[in-house]
Amino acid sequence: MSIVVDPVATAGRHAAPADPRTAPDPRTDTDTPADARWLRRAVDLATANVADGGGPFGAVVVAEGVEVAVGQNRVTRDLDPTAHAEVQAIRAACRAAGTFALDGMTLYTSCEPCPMCLAACLWSRVDRVVFSADRHDAGRGGFDDSVFYELLARDRVTWDRTRVTALRLPESTHPFDAWLTHTARTAY
Numbered sequence: 001m002s003i004v005v006d007p008v009a010t011a012g013r014h015a016a017p018a019d020p021r022t023a024p025d026p027r028t029d030t031d032t033p034a035d036a037r038w039l040r041r042a043v044d045l046a047t048a049n050v051a052d053g054g055g056p057f058g059a060v061v062v063a064e065g066v067e068v069a070v071g072q073n074r075v076t077r078d079l080d081p082t083a084h085a086e087v088q089a090i091r092a093a094c095r096a097a098g099t100f101a102l103d104g105m106t107l108y109t110s111c112e113p114c115p116m117c118l119a120a121c122l123w124s125r126v127d128r129v130v131f132s133a134d135r136h137d138a139g140r141g142g143f144d145d146s147v148f149y150e151l152l153a154r155d156r157v158t159w160d161r162t163r164v165t166a167l168r169l170p171e172s173t174h175p176f177d178a179w180l181t182h183t184a185r186t187a188y
């Protein structure tokens with residue numbers, strides 16, 4: 001399983017010459033017209049969501065050219081800081097497909113996934129993630145995507161917010177011991 005994250009240009013300033021070191025994996029080659037069409041769907045969902053009182057983010061999960069599910073940012077409406085468009089779309093796609101793994105599917109999102117959503121994409125096992133606007137566009141809108149990416153690149157002891165500490169207990173590994181001895185476990 002591999003995830004390919006493709007920014008697709010919707011404005012000329014995003015265009016860049018192909019670099020063989022960063023070119024899309026030929027096994028999951030980008031179908032540009034279809035990608036652009038699905039991305040426009042995500043962007044339209046994002047724009048419409050603003051009028052509905054939500055954040056300016058939308059996402060679509062697609063399998064073999066068919067829309068599986070969509071998601072729109074519901075953070076303020078649902079009082080849920082994790083209700084980002086990508087997470088909403090992944091949850092809806094899993095419900096629609098009756099699975100917890102979205103292998104073979106592509107997630108289109110109106111904006112570059114934040115670190116949480118990118119991790120959600122990894123956990124969901126989607127084949128590809130295609131985004132339009134980037135973390136800098138999000139920053140212009142007042143969103144912390146770029147700030148969080150910079151934070152994650154730093155040693156956690158230097159963080160000035162949400163301090164993260166480890167406290168090793170004698171029973172720290174008990175949950176994993178229980179998991180490994182539970183023969184009927186569902187691996188994921």
Ligand SMILES: [Zn+2]
Nearest residue numbers: 084114116117
């Ligand atoms: Zn996010």
